[in-house]
Amino acid sequence: MAFPKIRFRRPLLLWYRENARNLPWRKTRDPYAILISEFMLQQTRVATVLSYFNEWLRRFPDFATLAHASEASVLHAWEGLGYYARARNLHATAGIVVDRYGGHFPHAIARMRDLPGIGRYTANAIATFAFDQSVPIVEANTARVLTRLFNFRRPTDCTVGREALWKHAVMLVPKRSAGIYNSALTDLGALVCLPRQPKCEICPVKKFCRATNPETLPSKKARPQTRHLIETHALIVKQSKILLVQSVARWRGMWILPPLQTRSTTTRPVHMSIFPFTNHRITLVVYRHRAPPKIFSNQKWFEISALENLAVPSPHRRAMRHFLTARRAARLRRQRS
Ligand code: SF4
The missing domain is CATH 3.90.79.10 (Nucleoside Triphosphate Pyrophosphohydrolase)
Structure with missing residues (x-):
């Protein structure tokens, strides 16, 4: 049965209008600031990123400042966020944006994905949040909502499952105002469709949800032993x-x-x-x-x-x-x- 995507989006967007999280990177369309937030948010909780984001922008306000900073000062500013490859990739990306694009972040997703550390998710996030392009994002929150909405039981941490989930995400994304829709889906995952105890009783899209046992989704392959x-x-x-x-x-x-x-x-x-x-x-x-x-x-x-x-x-x-x-x-x- 086809998914009623327009009827699904309406209550989601109404809910978002009342419940959106107040996040500083939501108040800008600057691709640099959005890029910084997306790199910081990889593997790191929102609460931690909040205490770094503004200070980073104060210290390195644009691509040129970051590109010309020393690696030592970039790593020092990143200290405490962990996974330092992200800081090195950001630094390298800033250098390329300055050298190749005159300090202007490219709009084309294929060009974004040529930059260090930028994969499909990050490129799509910048495309939708900075340039309002009609592309979906699949990260932990949206993956959880999507797998439950469609009762999608294939493991999402293997290529076949991941690709199939991206196809569901593409099908739902609207042509216009995709940035707001993507933020709404993310916040639904962060505030309502929680990993262990989803709040289905207050969920604005409950009537569209096909999950029979939401706590067990998304399915994952067995984790490697610690x-x-x-x-x-x-x-x-x-x-x-x-x-x-x-x-x-x-x-x-x-x-x-x-x-x-x-x-x-x-x-x-x-x-x-x-x-x-x-x-x-x-x-x-x-x-x-x-x-x-x-x-x-x-x-x-x-x-x-x-x-x-x-x-x-x-x-x-x-x-x-x-x-x-x-x-x-x-x-x-x-x-x-
Ligand atoms: S009804 Fe429950 S499982 Fe389904 S999307 Fe809403 S919160 Fe998630």
């Missing part, structure tokens, strides 16, 4: 300086505590924490060392007072702060006694 890793690092402080190493791997270009080969069985660590990374759960173990265990080719001493201006991944920054705070407290205690 792998546990232990990473050991040295904390080497000499008077007012700390030794750091510029990463060439996961946090390429950022400054991290010098890595150690093995975990000590005799010394107690000064810091331990656990953080997730893709399908890994990483235990960070940090030992105090008086001197470097070896010379690292990319090592450098930094003034501790300058740490805040350096690009440092959050788990390592937390370890340094933890140690330095404890050291300050111990000094104060000694002075008082």
Whole structure:
């Protein structure tokens, strides 16, 4: 049975008029600002992005400013958002937009998709939100709503299922005001069609929904098992300086505590924490060392007072702060006694 797309869109848009989320990137048609929001929102919650978005635009207000900034300052501004490849891709994209398009973001989706880090979803999001092109977006929120509306049971994290879902999305998108429709569908997923407990009783499109067991949708393939890793690092402080190493791997270009080969069985660590990374759960173990265990080719001493201006991944920054705070407290205690 054909889906009544026009009758479906009407209550959705009426609901959106009353319930739209107040998000700063919704108040602009500037493709640069929308691009920034879309990159930040990949793998990151809206609440976290809200605290970065305005500050980023203040610091790098347009493609030219971002293109001419150093990689270190871009990574530093991104610090805390994780997945730093996004920041590197944004930086590279800004450079290409300036060099190739004179600072004007291209309108053609095919050209957008030639830019680093821009796939089908991000290109369509910019096309619809900045240029009001009639294209759909399929991300976590809209995928959830669409799979439930159509009772779509194929796994959405494999190519065949994903392509079929995009076809459903294309079928529903209106010719005009697609940006508003896409925002409405996204907000329905974020506020009503929730992952575990969809609020079907207040859903504006309930009568069009074919889901028989919405909590089980979207279907996913079995996830790869979480792998546990232990990473050991040295904390080497000499008077007012700390030794750091510029990463060439996961946090390429950022400054991290010098890595150690093995975990000590005799010394107690000064810091331990656990953080997730893709399908890994990483235990960070940090030992105090008086001197470097070896010379690292990319090592450098930094003034501790300058740490805040350096690009440092959050788990390592937390370890340094933890140690330095404890050291300050111990000094104060000694002075008082
Ligand atoms: S009726 Fe329930 S499952 Fe269907 S779209 Fe609305 S909230 Fe989602």
